[in-house]
Amino acid sequence: MSTKEITIDNIAQTIESGDIVLLDFWAAWCGPCRAFGPVFEKASAEHDDIVFGKVDTEAQQQLAAGFRITSIPTLMAFREGVLVFSQPGALAAPQLEQVITAVKGLDMTEVRV
Numbered sequence: 001m002s003t004k005e006i007t008i009d010n011i012a013q014t015i016e017s018g019d020i021v022l023l024d025f026w027a028a029w030c031g032p033c034r035a036f037g038p039v040f041e042k043a044s045a046e047h048d049d050i051v052f053g054k055v056d057t058e059a060q061q062q063l064a065a066g067f068r069i070t071s072i073p074t075l076m077a078f079r080e081g082v083l084v085f086s087q088p089g090a091l092a093a094p095q096l097e098q099v100i101t102a103v104k105g106l107d108m109t110e111v112r113v
Helices: 011-017 031-046 061-066 093-104 108-112
Strands: 020-026 051-056 074-079 082-088
Touching: 011 051, 020 031, 020 093, 031 051, 031 093, 074 093, 082 093, 082 108
Parallel strands: 020 051
Antiparallel strands: 020 074, 074 082
């Protein structure tokens, strides 16, 4: 599955409808964002059971502000509509795979307690 452009208009539906949703908050002028982009794209092709979304923080400033994004790139992971991971900084492919494995392995009953 390729990445999906996330906007203020589709963010809620995207998070609510996907079991696992990964969001990459980025900007075109950001060097680390450009480095992380291909890693994120490759992972999206390898994990068709996950929704991979990209939020352009320049075009979606209200959305970025709502999520209190202060550093980019920032990766957020949602599982069953719950934010379970948020971290700024570009990840290498093995690190992104670790995040994906950890999110998939969560016991959501424990998370909700």
